[in-house]
Amino acid sequence: MPKKNSMPVKDRAAKAGIATGDEVLPVDRCLQIHRIMVRARIMEERMIKMSKSGEGFFWIGGPGEEAFNTCLGLQVKKGEGPKFDYLHLHYRNSATMLAMGMEPIDAIRQMAMTWTDPFSRGRNFPSHYSRKAWNVVPVSSVIEVQFAMAPGTAIMQKRHGDGVTVVVGGDAGSAEGDFTSCLLWSSRPGNELPVLVITMNNGWGISTPHCSQHSCEHSIERGKAFGIFGEVADGNDPVASWYVIERAFRYCRSTRRPYMVEALVSRLNGHSSSSGAVRSDEPDCITMFEDRLLAADMMTQNAIDKVHEESHEEIEAAVHQAVQELRPQPHDIERFTYAPSSVDAVYPEDYTGLP
Numbered sequence: 451m452p453k454k455n456s457m458p459v460k461d462r463a464a465k466a467g468i469a470t471g472d473e474v475l476p477v478d479r480c481l482q483i484h485r486i487m488v489r490a491r492i493m494e495e496r497m498i499k500m501s502k503s504g505e506g507f508f509w510i511g512g513p514g515e516e517a518f519n520t521c522l523g524l525q526v527k528k529g530e531g532p533k534f535d536y537l538h539l540h541y542r543n544s545a546t547m548l549a550m551g552m553e554p555i556d557a558i559r560q561m562a563m564t565w566t567d568p569f570s571r572g573r574n575f576p577s578h579y580s581r582k583a584w585n586v587v588p589v590s591s592v593i594e595v596q597f598a599m600a601p602g603t604a605i606m607q608k609r610h611g612d613g614v615t616v617v618v619g620g621d622a623g624s625a626e627g628d629f630t631s632c633l634l635w636s637s638r639p640g641n642e643l644p645v646l647v648i649t650m651n652n653g654w655g656i657s658t659p660h661c662s663q664h665s666c667e668h669s670i671e672r673g674k675a676f677g678i679f680g681e682v683a684d685g686n687d688p689v690a691s692w693y694v695i696e697r698a699f700r701y702c703r704s705t706r707r708p709y710m711v712e713a714l715v716s717r718l719n720g721h722s723s724s725s726g727a728v729r730s731d732e733p734d735c736i737t738m739f740e741d742r743l744l745a746a747d748m749m750t751q752n753a754i755d756k757v758h759e760e761s762h763e764e765i766e767a768a769v770h771q772a773v774q775e776l777r778p779q780p781h782d783i784e785r786f787t788y789a790p791s792s793v794d795a796v797y798p799e800d801y802t803g804l805p
């Protein structure tokens with residue numbers, strides 16, 4: 451098991467920051483995380499409005515997952531190819547993408563279904579990201595398939611450098627066989643893989659409560675059958691999340707073996723726009739973090755308000771621009787759908803490749 455931060459108490463006290471237990475997150479890091487969390491939230495809330503006002507058609511996303519997802523994105527070894535981390539995300543990872551450097555307008559373009567959407571050219575749901583330059587493989591609406599694919603990138607990574615495959619999904623999805631396939635493929639004796647298996651447990655699968663389906667409280671308990679270590683994180687707490695993710699990355703990177711994290715998070719706007727996206731009364735990671743920033747004299751209320759105002763301005767400008775951009779045209783329908791392959795030479799004009 452990876453060790454916890456063992457900084458002596460006197461040094462920890464001298465180091466200004468916000469603490470959860472023994473672990474302290476320094477001021478600069480807290481302010482960076484706070485700003486990304488706020489930008490992500492305001493972006494998602496504006497996208498919900500878009501889904502209700504006709505500027506978009508369907509919304510699904512990550513309000514409530516900002517604390518954990520921001521800390522994840524900031525610690526990814528970002529780049530293209532085998533030497534960097536691979537990300538098999540789910541549809542609530544917008545804060546991860548913002549933390550990695552995504553411009554909000556690109557998420558909004560996908561929401562508005564414009565041709566300028568760099569992830570799907572206006573043809574996929576919002577929060578269905580993909581970015582080759584960052585090893586972000588396309589997010590699937592079919593839940594949990596990413597867990598069957600993740601061992602594939604990890605097999606290749608095991609032979610190149612210290613890259614880690616990160617796979618993220620919800621608690622309900624972990625009931626599917628793909629989740630168990632991932633555990634099995636990641637832990638074959640002598641062929642263990644550097645896979646960081648993350649379950650975002652918001653307690654719900656659309657309208658089905660977690661406790662009505664899972665006899666074990668935490669998905670990481672299932673790792674025991676495969677010899678995989680893991681930790682449960684308070685995913686609403688950026689300090690706890692930061693260090694759980696740091697330990698998990700360090701373990702996978704150095705041992706080239708799998709590790710599991712279950713993050714307990716809130717679901718703040720229901721499942722998707724199909725169920726109304728109405729705000730719930732579950733704990734809000736941003737207001738809780740802001741209370742701690744104020745109590746630690748790290749930010750004043752004015753400084754917090756300024757971060758919100760600046761984020762609102764950034765997002766409004768992005769929406770204003772995105773909704774004026776071109777939408778896909780009928781002749782675009784088959785463009786960028788299939789990658790060129792040797793099959794095309796054998797069966798020109800036939801996308802199925804079948805005789």
Ligand SMILES: Cc1ncc(C[n+]2csc(CCOP(=O)(O)OP(=O)(O)O)c2C)c(N)n1
Pocket residue numbers: 542591592593619620621622623624650652654655656721
């Ligand atoms: C294979 C498959 N089965 C069912 C669905 C319908 N569906 C979409 S989201 C969802 C619930 C997922 O819950 P969870 O995995 O906990 O993720 P959350 O949405 O709570 O983040 C279901 C059943 C689907 N998209 N794909």
Ligand SMILES: [Mg+2]
Pocket residue numbers: 620621622650651652653654655656
């Ligand atoms: Mg869930």
